[in-house]
Amino acid sequence: MQVTARLSAQITRCGDIFRSHWDTWLGGLGARMVFAAVLWPYYLNSAMTKPGMGPLGIFMPGPGAFAQIIPAVAEAHAYNPAAIAFFPWHLIVIAGTLAEFTLPILIVLGVFTRLSALGMIGFIIVQSLVDIYAHGAMSGALFDGDPTSVLDQRLLWIFPLVVLLATGGGRFAIDRLLKQFVSNLRFAKP
Template sequence: MTALISLHNNTLGRLEMTSGWLTPTLARLVFAATLLVYYWNSAKTKLGSGFFGFLSPSDGAYVQIFPKAMEAVSYDSSQLGFMYWLIATLGTWAEFLLPAMIVVGLLSRVAAMGMAVFVWVQTIVDVNGHGTELGSYFTNAVSLLDDRTLWCFLFLVIVINGAGPLSLDRILRIK
């Protein structure tokens, strides 16, 4: 039994020594593999037409972000005010920029915090605006709450540990 405990401690002790660089690097890789395309595809649906489409959100952006407000104005986004435009525009930019910053490791702690806030705002809109069922913890079914909590845990790993050695954060800190 002592040999087994020793093997356990030695093996996991070596693994623990890698956690300073392995954990944040893997967190960014898992994010890139699972959520990057999801957010970029979502952001692309919010872009207006033409070269300056990033300054003019599509009607779809307003429907996704403000479903009840759009219904109230018969889905005519021109009837919404400046604040609606600003939120839709900044939200679209955030969906492009924050994931990209996490993947390349640029201001990754700030980007990960921003993504965590983004995820919970997205969840509030999904539940209150689109009528999505939130679900609950400790059930035998995977719910929206479960998914979004796991996503935010991934961001928390980056907030706590930074981006790791293979990142722009590390390169800029060295110089």
């Protein structure tokens, strides 16, 4: 009985230590590092296929951007961006391209982490819908034994973002530095 009680106390103590670290830094940092290791390269490579030529190419998307984001519209206009109406199609593609470049960077650095994570969740949902309905990807189903389907993959992609929504970026995020800076400004004496 005494051994069981001691073991239970040790397990509880370990759980308390883990929980305190999870809440202060491990949860946010861990989720951001998982995102950086798994999804940042994917989104960076994908984003690099979208800009047009020149330094302002991000605001003048190339044919690949239209083919990926709005394939039916791109096909209807022979993949010629100049033939596609600016409103709403160019705006949609520019917004998607900007989001694909900026949101992953903000998440990895921990800048506006909760808002960035929420935006990235929305982006992944829209991306999944485009993949299923515009590109014909198989949506799959939960508990179907196929972890390669869109639904299973994107659920795994979204989970670290949900952790960031719940915990924030953690101690080692730029958010924390910004919070300290703003706090010092408020309480600084003139």
